Amino acid sequence: MSKEAAIQATGLSKTYHAPHQDVVAVDKLYLTVNRGELFGLLGPNGAGKSTTVGMLTTRIKPTGGVAMVAGIDVGRHPVGVKERIGVVTQHNTLDRQLTIRENLEFRGRYTGLSARQARARASELLEIFGLGDRDGGRVGGLSGGLAQRVLIARAIVHKPDVLFLDEPTSGLDPQTRISLWEILRTMREEGQTILLTTHYMEEAENLCDRIGIIDHGSLLACDTVDGLKGTAGSDTLLTMRFNGDEQDISRIRREFEAADEVLAHSDAVRIRTRHAEQTLARVIPAAVDAGLSLSDFELRPPSIESVFIALTGREYRE
Amino acid sequence: MTTITPAAVTATAPTAPGAIRPRAWLHTTGALLARDFRVLHRDIPGFLVRVTVQPTLFVFVFAVVIPKLGAGGGIGSLFGRTTSSAPGAPLFSTILVPGLVASAILFQGLTAVTAPLVLELSYTREIEDRVLAPIPVWVLAVEKIIAGAIQAMLAAVVVFPLVMLIHAKGQAPSIDFHQWPLLVAVVLLAALFSSALALLLGTIIEPRRVSIIISIVIVPMTLLGCVYYPWSELSTLRWLQFITLFNPLVYICEALRATLTPSTLHMPLWVLLAVLGGGVLLVTASSVRTFTSRLVD
Numbered sequence: 001m002s003k004e005a006a007i008q009a010t011g012l013s014k015t016y017h018a019p020h021q022d023v024v025a026v027d028k029l030y031l032t033v034n035r036g037e038l039f040g041l042l043g044p045n046g047a048g049k050s051t052t053v054g055m056l057t058t059r060i061k062p063t064g065g066v067a068m069v070a071g072i073d074v075g076r077h078p079v080g081v082k083e084r085i086g087v088v089t090q091h092n093t094l095d096r097q098l099t100i101r102e103n104l105e106f107r108g109r110y111t112g113l114s115a116r117q118a119r120a121r122a123s124e125l126l127e128i129f130g131l132g133d134r135d136g137g138r139v140g141g142l143s144g145g146l147a148q149r150v151l152i153a154r155a156i157v158h159k160p161d162v163l164f165l166d167e168p169t170s171g172l173d174p175q176t177r178i179s180l181w182e183i184l185r186t187m188r189e190e191g192q193t194i195l196l197t198t199h200y201m202e203e204a205e206n207l208c209d210r211i212g213i214i215d216h217g218s219l220l221a222c223d224t225v226d227g228l229k230g231t232a233g234s235d236t237l238l239t240m241r242f243n244g245d246e247q248d249i250s251r252i253r254r255e256f257e258a259a260d261e262v263l264a265h266s267d268a269v270r271i272r273t274r275h276a277e278q279t280l281a282r283v284i285p286a287a288v289d290a291g292l293s294l295s296d297f298e299l300r301p302p303s304i305e306s307v308f309i310a311l312t313g314r315e316y317r318e
Numbered sequence: 319m320t321t322i323t324p325a326a327v328t329a330t331a332p333t334a335p336g337a338i339r340p341r342a343w344l345h346t347t348g349a350l351l352a353r354d355f356r357v358l359h360r361d362i363p364g365f366l367v368r369v370t371v372q373p374t375l376f377v378f379v380f381a382v383v384i385p386k387l388g389a390g391g392g393i394g395s396l397f398g399r400t401t402s403s404a405p406g407a408p409l410f411s412t413i414l415v416p417g418l419v420a421s422a423i424l425f426q427g428l429t430a431v432t433a434p435l436v437l438e439l440s441y442t443r444e445i446e447d448r449v450l451a452p453i454p455v456w457v458l459a460v461e462k463i464i465a466g467a468i469q470a471m472l473a474a475v476v477v478f479p480l481v482m483l484i485h486a487k488g489q490a491p492s493i494d495f496h497q498w499p500l501l502v503a504v505v506l507l508a509a510l511f512s513s514a515l516a517l518l519l520g521t522i523i524e525p526r527r528v529s530i531i532i533s534i535v536i537v538p539m540t541l542l543g544c545v546y547y548p549w550s551e552l553s554t555l556r557w558l559q560f561i562t563l564f565n566p567l568v569y570i571c572e573a574l575r576a577t578l579t580p581s582t583l584h585m586p587l588w589v590l591l592a593v594l595g596g597g598v599l600l601v602t603a604s605s606v607r608t609f610t611s612r613l614v615d
Binding site for chain 1: 342345346349350352353356357360442443444445446447448449450451452453454613614615
């Protein structure tokens with residue numbers, strides 16, 4: 001593998017064996033995250049993001065493929081990997097028996113710091129994360145945003161090579177989310193390699209150097225935001241809904257399939273095109289001639305969302 | 319702004335990734351134990367109440383109240399051995415001391431290991447934090463067993479003087495300390511055995527079944543655990559005597575009888591040591607397996 005890669009997954013797979021039907025959570029995933037990069041794994045719920053992070057962080061055993069993190073084979077040397085990574089899991093896994101400060105201190109001690117070093121490092125992080133005034137408080141009553149801060153602070157106590165965050169802003173209010181973005185940006189500027197998963201398009205688009213789009217356990221595309229928009233999603237997406245006979249609607253769909261790519265959708269005519277105006281000028285009169293009336297219309301310029309729809313043929317649901 | 323993660327120098331200064339590093343593992347295990355005892359230290363009153371209330375009440379009723387009732391020829395006389403009327407036979411209090419210390423050891427294991435583990439594995443998922451500590455998962459399991467065993471031994475140390483000292487006049491249990499090195503070994507084995515059993519139980523029961531465990535495990539285990547009678551006296555009920563052989567508490571009680579009150583009837587010491595020693599190995603191995611499979615899937 002290349003010296004620069006912080007994470008490299010090669011054909012990484014996870015199949016859960018259930019009594020009646022095997023469930024493929026991750027299907028031959030190929031992924032490279034470079035050192036110093038803030039990488040976003042974007043996909044809807046159930047796409048396989050958490051399973052992927054679980055495998056990269058030693059908590060889930062892959063059923064196929066190889067994962068290398070910080071240059072170490074995760075399957076063969078999980079302890080070596082655990083020394084070099086910080087993880088913020090999807091659930092609040094703060095130690096509820098301990099105070100905020102103790103959560104940081106003990107994480108430091110678990111990862112090799114002496115009690116004194118751990119205390120100093122905890123003080124430093126409490127200060128940076130604006131938690132200095134509540135360091136002796138229990139973690140039980142913390143709000144979602146504060147708990148997330150403590151979780152992130154705890155994950156970097158030992159200055160990990162790679163930081164993993166699984167849906168870090170899920171369920172947070174917009175303001176708290178933005179302040180967490182600031183924290184992540186600062187860490188990235190200081191050279192911290194970060195992989196985060198998210199189902200918020202906006203988050204991936206605003207925050208990440210590169211985005212990997214994942215659905216049904218496979219990586220569909222992986223590029224910078226501009227790179228992604230420049231390929232599959234460079235078209236404008238037109239969505240029209242009509243009142244009228246279902247057969248007539250289908251006919252309209254078929255008619256414009258030749259000119260532009262039409263995406264099947266239950267109750268709408270949806271067309272990707274680089275020439276939105278000309279296309280509209282042809283589709284709408286044709287529909288009116290067929291006795292249909294336009295009930296809803298949407299024009300979406302290229303975005304990560306249109307990239308997702310182009311890749312999967314499906315609407316993106318967060 | 320101060321740097322959050324200045325220069326990517328790791329605190330642990332990792333060496334070869336695959337190397338087995340006992341010193342690093344020991345450091346981490348020590349830190350995990352320190353965490354467990356920080357938590358215990360914070361709740362010493364709670365610990366004392368949990369450990370002492372039940373055995374204290376028990377000796378109070380059976381070594382103080384009932385003998386006094388018996389003095390007047392009342393209900394106490396139904397408990398043949400609460401008074402020293404039958405010469406040569408041990409007092410009930412002498413039978414009780416090892417039994418109550420044994421059940422304190424076993425049940426402290428359950429409260430210290432099983433109860434928190436069931437929560438950490440399901441509802442809070444806190445265990446994920448511990449799993450990310452840089453040690454193999456089996457070392458984490460062993461750490462949990464050690465932490466539970468230390469608490470079980472503490473429980474024994476707290477309960478022992480209580481059950482020895484609380485009794486009515488003439489009801490003093492006859493305790494023999496001559497075999498103290500053996501006693502230490504038995505308590506250690508019993509504590510490890512209890513803690514490993516607790517870990518096994520904690521990894522196989524579902525959280526919603528916890529209350530069932532109390533009624534179908536703890537109560538029958540105690541009542542049929544030879545806490546209140548020596549095992550050999552069950553010889554008049556052969557089938558029951560056989561069934562109780564599957565109760566781990568029986569071996570802990572009997573081993574304590576063999577060392578603390580050797581004059582009372584008890585199983586042969588070598589059998590008890592073999593069962594406890596073998597049990598520690600077997601149950602540790604299987605609980606480490608169930609623990610690992612719950613955490614890494």
